[in-house]
Amino acid sequence: MQVSVETTGAVERRMTIEVPKEDIVPKIQSQLKSMARKTKVDGFRPGKVPVRVIEQKYGNKVRQEVLGEILKTSFSEALTQEKLSLVGDPIFDLNDDIKELDEGLSYTVTFEIYPEITTLQVDGLAIEKQVSDITETDVDTMLYRLRQQRQTWKDVERIATQGDSIVFDFVGTINGSSFKGGEVKQASLILGKNDFTLPGFEEKLEGVKTGDQREFDLTFPDEHSNREIAGQTVHFVVNVSKVRAVYLPEIEAEFVKSFGVPDGRVETLRVETRHNMERELKYVTDIKVKQQILEALLKANPIEVPPSLIEQETQQLLKSRQQEWKNKNLQAEMFKDEAQDRVKLGFLIGELVNKHNFKVQAEEVRQMVERIAFAYDDPDAVVRQYYADEERLKEVESIVLENQIVTWLLNKAQITEKQTDFYTIVMGENQTAIGQMANK
Structure with a gap:
């Protein structure tokens, strides 16, 4: 078998494969003989049908089956020989007519491959971390918003x-x-x-x-x-x-109790409000820092990725956002840039996992599942659902693995802190500090 490879793009290859007749004819003859032993033909005893009769009746069908087998095995062997990793579905183009299969086979196949990542820049990625000291004025503002909820x-x-x-x-x-x-x-x-x-x-x-x-x-x-x-x-x-x-209601005992503070004391409400704000601040800050470090990783390591994977991710995002936003009029083009970044990040993170041997520990996955389940009325039932659904569990494992890599990158990053007020940091995010108090 002869193989030649042409580079037609950063992640696209065109391969020409020639399979000699010596690798094809025995397969055709073996298939015909096998059919002769099993096929019933009028005028012949079972198992005594001449091969030439089977050739006349089923020759093209046999060659079609042999062709499919040869395409599959020869292409797989060629990929191994050339050390290429296939992405998506290849496109085959036969250069010969099936009737000439006995004389050998020549075909070309176009396909996408995984991007080659030779080096990874991970040291000194620059990010800006917003930090804030929650003041009594910030707590006053939050209490005012709680009053607005009951206006x-x-x-x-x-x-x-x-x-x-x-x-x-x-x-x-x-x-x-x-x-x-x-x-x-x-x-x-x-x-x-x-x-x-x-x-x-x-x-x-x-x-x-x-x-x-x-x-x-x-x-x-x-x-x-x-x-x-x-x-x-x-x-x-x-x-x-x-x-x-x-x-607006006055902040008195009944108002305080309505937010799950049994003693009805304003001081207790202020303490709980501050704790919720601190949790919210950490939650939002962690998200923003994670986004920044992943964006910095992308910027420092530009790579080309297979268009088919970008299209696949775009369609998945479209479907997900249509369900999430309850809007069937969304267009796929809206999510193409995001899809491209997600595919690139997937390859970069995969390379880091392989290079530095990151592993997901079962206990970390369990902790993540329990944190997710905590927000539901029956956390134990939610945990069981996750462990009964392999797909959902893999999603959690991916999040845990990504978080490991983010922490590792942050330890190598150049982090500049910027003092900012609480509400500037949380603006535009889900303000769970308010929501948690309101839902008690």
């Missing part, structure tokens, strides 16, 4: 001010004529939020009180999303039915 609205008989909720009906007309969606009952907005769907509408309601009527015109831009009013001047008649003010 109530009450009707007031006064002029609306910033932060008040206005409940109203309105009718809109264009040149005296109504239009679709131009009449709305019991709409509401909060003064100062500037988030009402009709730009400029909120400003026209400043200073109203219950029972007021306001009339005004608003001209909408040509590019407005509502085509009914885009580029039009709409006359609005608004009738205010309620002005409501927000009331």
Whole structure:
């Protein structure tokens, strides 16, 4: 068997394989003889059918089967011979007609391979770690947010001010004529939020009180999303039915107990709140540091990866995000860059695992599963589910392994600390410090 390899890309190869007839004809003859012993043909006793008869009736079928076997075995042997690791599905291109198989076989196959990583830069990766000292003012802010979670609205008989909720009906007309969606009952907005769907509408309601009527015109831009009013001047008649003010509960014993503090003492609530904030700070900081060190690893070690794996990861991300975000209109292109980084990281981490012999300990996996299960009503049942599902358990093992490597990289990294306030660090993250207290 002769093999030649052409490099057609960083992770793509085209291989030409020639298999001599001496490796093919005996296989065809052996298959034909085997069929002659087993096949029933009219006019011949069982086991006495001449090979030439089997050749006439089943020759092409036998050659097709032999061809499939030879393609599989010869390609596998060629990969081993050339020390190449296959990624994805190869594309075969036969140069000869199957009828000429007795004279030998020549074919080409195009395929992707694993990227070759000769060196890895892991020392001195630069990251910036945000750190914070939680102050009493930070705790005060958190307690204020806890009060906001329990806020109530009450009707007031006064002029609306910033932060008040206005409940109203309105009718809109264009040149005296109504239009679709131009009449709305019991709409509401909060003064100062500037988030009402009709730009400029909120400003026209400043200073109203219950029972007021306001009339005004608003001209909408040509590019407005509502085509009914885009580029039009709409006359609005608004009738205010309620002005409501927000009331925050006082921090007293019953309020404190509602957050799972049995003694009802404000001091105890402050201590628990601080502890939750400290846990949240560590959680968010660890995530951000992990993201930074992995991004630094990617930047320091640029590699090419197989496009087929990027496409596969993109589709998996698309499916996952559609379920997570409950949105079937997402496009795969949105996740291609993320998929590419994830595939690259997979190869880099795999190389580190092989080179430095990282191993996952069963006890570490168990601890991770138990931490995940702790958030559920029946942690023991969740633990059993994980250990009964090999796929889910492998996902946890991957996380544990990745965390090991992150810790190892951080020990080699160049870390600069930046003093930052608590809320800047946790901004945009899931604020579990609030959620944990609110859900007690």
